[in-house]
Amino acid sequence: MSSTAGQVIRCKAAVAWEAGKPLVIEEVEVAPPQVDEVRIRILYTALCHTDVFFWEAKGQNPLFPRILGHEAGGIVESVGEGVKDLKPGDHVLPVFTGECGECAHCKSEESNLCDLLRINTDRGVMLSDGKSRFSINGKPIYHFLGTSSFSEYTVVHIGCVVKINPLAPLDKVCILSCGISTGLGATLNVAKPKKGSTVAVFGLGAVGLAAVEGARISGASRIIAKKFGVTEFVNPKDHKKPIQEVIADMTDGGVDRSLECTGNVEAMISAFECVHDGWGLAVIVGVPQKDAVFKTQPVNFLNGRTLKGTFFGNYKPRSDLPSVVEKYMNKELEVEKFITHQVPFAEINKAFEYMLKGEGLRCVIRLDEE
Known part of the structure; x- marks a missing residue:
């Protein structure tokens, strides 16, 4: 048992006090884990676009002050009552969505949408008692996606904590807890391209390039995107006709599989309409605006095309x-190529600058300065 078990821990955290303003490194108090909770010492965390989206608070409910962050790796410091599968010292990844193991979704082989622990962007407190585990001078600081990894210590529900190989380097595998796994799983678990098949990927951020990585692992013969093992790149701006028609012409009627990773509804339509009739499958990965409407001719379905959606790559x-x-x-999966920058915790705002300027894919933030 750690010497800090059952005690309040004082540590550093990067607090978002208000929308769009630089995070501030503060000393926070982190309460002990309660029933079905785990307190984790975060060693490395990464910045995902979702963190930036809710930090900017454009189009959603602003919830501040808040500790953001949800791609991370760390070590269990202590566990709460009822936790049997984890112990202090275990190497773990906290994840923004969970697996309670008891609901209909968790028991189904076809779903990963846990009833209890699926993503909730508005909840800033813990499930067990509706309270925050973070505070500054007695004032509660809200959680984010049940993870809040921009803190040296955080408290997470047991269903959102993944025990991993202790030999895995946390400064690399921390990025597997969100975007990379989403794109990779969308290809491997949902699109499932056969060896030698053709794949088109729309959107080349971290998720899209992870989808490309999945196509590479699957042995696709043609991957139409931009890099990371891609064989061809198509820029819609270079063509006068719809991009789906361009891709269909390039591939003798359409690709076998496509993945849309932008969240743009027009790209979703293009991704669906560029797959081959009879067997083509398109997978929607990107998250659209809530009022977006997907329109296509029903004959596209009647002609044997399939459209699927996925959440967290169906993992x-x-x-x-x-x-x-x-x-x-x-060495089946390449991770290092997604990490374009690293910064110490004190410079966490640089990670936001890199992403806002479009200068990198993933910036890993080092919280362990020892």
Whole structure:
């Protein structure tokens, strides 16, 4: 048992006090974990576009002050009542969505949408008692996505904590807890391209390039996007006709599989309409605006095209992510190429600058300065 178990821990955290303003490194108090909770010492965290989206608070409910962050790796410091599967010292990834293991979704082989722990962007407190585990001078600081990894210590529900191989380098595999696994799983678990097939990927951020990585692992013969093993790149601005028609012409009627990773509804339509009739499958990965409407001619379905959606690459966090880490450990999955920058915790705002300027994919933030 750690010497701090059961006690309030004082540590550093990057607090977002208001929308769009630089984060401030503050000393916060982190309460002990309660029933079905785990307190984790975060060693490395990364900045995802979702953090930036809610930091800017454009188009959603602003909830401040808040500790953002949800891609991370760390070590269990202590566990709360009822936690049996984890112990202090375990290496873990906290994840923004969970797996309770008891609901209909968790028991189904076809879903990873846990009833209890699926993503909730508005909730800033813990499930067990509706309270925050973070505070400054007695004032509560809100959680983010149940993870809040921009803190040296955080408290997470057991269903959102993934135990991984202790030999896996946390400064690399921390990025597997969100975007990279989402794109990778969308290809491997949903699109499932066969060896030698053709794949088109719309959107080349971290998620899209992870989808490309999945196509590479699957042995696709043609990957139409931009880089990371891609064989061809198509820029819609270079063509007068719809991009789906361009891709169909390039591939003798359409690609076998496509993945849309932008959240733009027009790109979603293009991704669906560029797959081959009879067997083509398109997968929607990007999150659209809530009022967006998808329009296509019904004959596209009647002609044998399939449209699917996916959440977190259809991975059940606790059950499946350890195997994704092992893919990296076995050199089947390349992770380093997604990490374009690293900064110390004191310079966390630089990570926001890199993403806002479009200068990188993932910036890893080092909280362990020892």
